[in-house]
Amino acid sequence: SPPSGRYPCGPAQTSPLPVLPGPSQTPAGEEPTPRLSRSRRPWPLLPETDPPPQDAPAPGSPASPLFSLSLLLFGGYRRVSRKNVLGHAARSTLYREIGRRPGSDIAALAGATGINENTLRYHIVKLVETGTIITFVRPGVVRYFPNQGRYSPFEQVLIHYILNDTPCAILQFLSHCQGMTRQELANALDISGPSVSRQMEGLIADGVVENRSDGRSNHYFLTKDAYRALKSLADGEPAILQHPAHAGENYPCLLEETARGPVAALALDPPRIPGT
Incomplete structure (x- = not known):
């Protein structure tokens, strides 16, 4: 048995929380931490998520004592708002790239900007949260557009199909050869008839x-x-016509002779198949 007056793990003890010295005024751009009595003062709040190191608004590197002290004193990172969201270099770069290539997904943005995907996802969330960009969601993919009212919902759908190889090729053939059958498209695309039918289900449902x-x-x-x-x-939107993996090349369904000539001519009077 333990000696008299001693316990295997010792009696529970408490110690007062340390009081951190610092300025009494809150710097511009930071939210003041509510003042509580010492007995109820909580530990300094940390950010809800761990942002990448370069997102820190304070001067110096995140590992510096000044950065750590400011983090503890002021309860975390500066709140990101619509007014300052583009003040960060990475977010500004992403926004420009989304404006240049609307409908890009995470993989395309990472390849175009060289930003690590995990870091990029954090900044994308901030751009969406502040209403700077909007999302277009389909099974297996999320695409991003500037939130400027520049692209109608139907144009977003069309851009989504342009950025997919098989639907884009279907648009190419139908812009040249209206009225193609399933088997003709299957032969032209070198895919099976059922594969053509699956692609057509989405294109027809979306009114394309x-x-x-x-x-x-x-x-x-x-x-x-x-x-x-x-x-x-x-x-x-000439930039939309370029494949992000092949700079300077055009999507086959939107070559000059495909998009401008036949589209302009056929839009007013689409041909009808015999007997209809």
């Missing part, structure tokens, strides 16, 4: 393609809205 039947076969056409949107993008 319409299906007309002549009683024997189904024939696919670009809708008038798709023509108009393609022409608008070709005329005003």
Whole structure:
């Protein structure tokens, strides 16, 4: 048994919390920490998430004593708002890239900017939280657009398909050859008929393609809205036509002879298949 008056783990003891010296005024840009009585004063608050080191607004590196002291004194990092969100170099770079290539996803942005994906995701969250950019979500992908009202919901859908190889190729063939059948598209794309059908389900549901039947076969056409949107993008958004992996090259479905000529000509009077 333990000696008299002694315990295996010792009696519970408490010690007063340390009082950190520092200025009594809150610096500009920081939120003051509520003052509580000493007996109820909590430990200094830390950020809800751990932002990348370069996001620290205080001077000096995050490892410096000055940075650590300011973090403890003022309860964390400066609050990011719509007014200062682009004051950070990485976020400013991301915003410019999203404006240059609307509809980019995380992988495309990381490749274009050289920013680590984990760091990039943190900054993307801040841009979304402050309403600087908006998201376009489809299964397996999240795309980002500037929040300027520049792109209609339908144009965002169309850009989503342009940034996918098979749907983009379908747009290419239908802009040249209206009324292609499933088998003709399968042969042209070197994919199976069921694969064409799966792609068409989304394109038809989103109003990009319409299906007309002549009683024997189904024939696919670009809708008038798709023509108009393609022409608008070709005329005003040349950067969208470039594949991010091949700078200077164009998407096959939006080459000059594809987007400007046939789209402008066919938008007013799409051809009809025989017998309809």
